[in-house]
Amino acid sequence: MDYRDTPEEAEFRASLREWLAAAIPAGWDKIDDEEAAVRLRKEWHRTLYRAGYVGMSWPEEYGGRGLSPVYDAILNEECGNLNAPPLPSVGYIGRAVFTYATEEQKRRFLPPLLSGEASWCQGFSEPEAGSDLASLRTTARLDGDHYVVNGQKMWTSGGQYADWCLLLARTDPDAPKHKGISAFLVSMTEPGVTCRPIVIASGEAETSEVFWDDVRIPVDQRLGAPGEGWRIAMTTVTYERGPADIGFIANYRRTLRKVEAIAAERGLLDRPETRKALARAYVRGEVLRLNCMEQLSLRVSGRPPGPEGSVAKLLWADAEQSLQHLAMDLLGADEMTGVAADWLSSYFTSRPVSVYGGSAQIQKNIIARMLDMPR
């Protein structure tokens, strides 16, 4: 595989750099107010979209540009280098819609998803269905030309700010548990939808729980066939684990630079142990980036993401969490005394990385299955 940009990619990268230098909102990473931060992220989504940088690898008829996913990776890389706000993660929900939706649904839902006019959340997990997602209990009962949904969803990231939800619910209680699930595209403003933020250990309301009480969904907002929900969910999480769809590489590089700056400010760069630890963090990030590039190259060659995405997910969680350990070691007491409260918060934010999108243990189960180990 060739790691170098083609002339077209190089040209794209250069013009992107120029654009980013002017477009990145000054002081965006100093905003403390959560609602203001969410507004900024939504605005950044629309700014990126207007400049043509969202959904570049999607077909033009759905609002994309029909480019290779390599362009998404370049965007990721340059945003990390230039300290841009987080990229919108339209990929993983969008891909599921893109793969399973009817033509009419695609035209209705994909353009606003890409443009940032509508933001989405994912209604998968439940209090009693975490890793064992297929045992979910939320029901969708057919009633004329509507489904009536009842149940509770957990860990719905960004649910409180989302306009739409990709929802999984059981439509056939008598079918085997993987077979009786269907997927729906539901407005979060429907009567009967109640969203309560869940404050995670960091103190931030990163995620939410959503209650569904007799929520009526038109039949034409079912995604895929009845009973196809499990397959759709698996497509979604595979892309959620995917390399170019989530801005984690850019984030990682930015955080590493900050950790290096902490070591420099505190005069720790003379210590060989610190130098080794910082270099190890760099190596972890590089290994992750290169592993993702290889997967991306497979995807460009037409192969959909497979279980090898679990390798990247495990590498990512390990890199992210090790980097937070390193920051904690360098900051010492400051992280415990409120002097570096933001780093304590980042530390706790790194913990669920090995839980969401399939826990580290689930990823290892998937790899064992890929290795064809006995069940």
Add this chain to the structure above:
Amino acid sequence: MLKEVAAQIAGSAGPANPGDLRTLDRAAAWRSLAQSGLLALRTRDGGSPAGSGVEVAVVAEALGAGLVPVPYLGSAVLATELLALAGAHDEAEALAEGGSRTGVLLDGDLSALAVLPGDQAVYGWDVDGADGALALTGVRGGYQVVRVSLETGFVPVPGADLTRALLRSDGPVGEASPTPVGSPLSAEDLSRWEALALTAIAADTVGVMRAAVARAVAYSKERVQYGVLIGSFQAVQHMCAEAYVQAEASASAVNYAAWAVDELEPAEALLAARTAKAQCASVAREVTETVMQVFGGIGQTYEHIAHVHTRRALTDRQVLGDEGVQLLRIADVRLTGE
């Protein structure tokens, strides 16, 4: 194509058990490598290498996977590249034909190419069938490649790696014996050499790790305890999955470093190579230990193949610098821009 050829040679030239190391026809394996042109990849053809860094890594990985006991790294990669960079093309060609072999001399902790004259004993590494080995000597404005005869002043030592020959000099190698070869090397030449050398050793390690993990996984599908295959236990599955992840992560780093050897500027290629070497060195011990653990009691015995993987991986880890050495050099680049 190259991959298939290398894998085929490795398949017939590697040991299934440690006992095979006494009886394997190493000369035949070397002849096959020479006849397939695999020893000639780093000879120069009109100035540029006949084969790319990527091709070298493919061959090194295949031979590592097969635990093949021939000095491909020592003679066909490390020595041949030094000769080619020094412009000693006839000598490089002679090695490529397979008739003679040359190894390299490493300093006392195996972490660098020996610089002569030194004040310590040095090691001839991967010198099976070699009558000489290459080292460096300082000259004005750079280094000169020198050749040291291994005929006298060296004794075989029982190194950890059962698949590579190791010699130790009786004492410091003086100024009298080395013979200059080719023209002096620039700092840039040496960076190029080190980038290829580190990458090839890391590729060998990836081969060792991947093959070891595959062996452990295969065993988990045969071995029955408590009436079930041990591979059905989640504890065993997760051990294998973790080892697999680390081996694959290492492969990603090596693939890039191998590409970088010929495609990037020497400093960038060297950073990529150090990254790959640091990654492999950081995980190789644990991966091969995990494999021994999956094999249980039998995996701890001398008759079993598992420790042959471990021994080769541990030696690869040390040669030209373990992760500690690589990380400090990476830190120099990242933190002070050296």
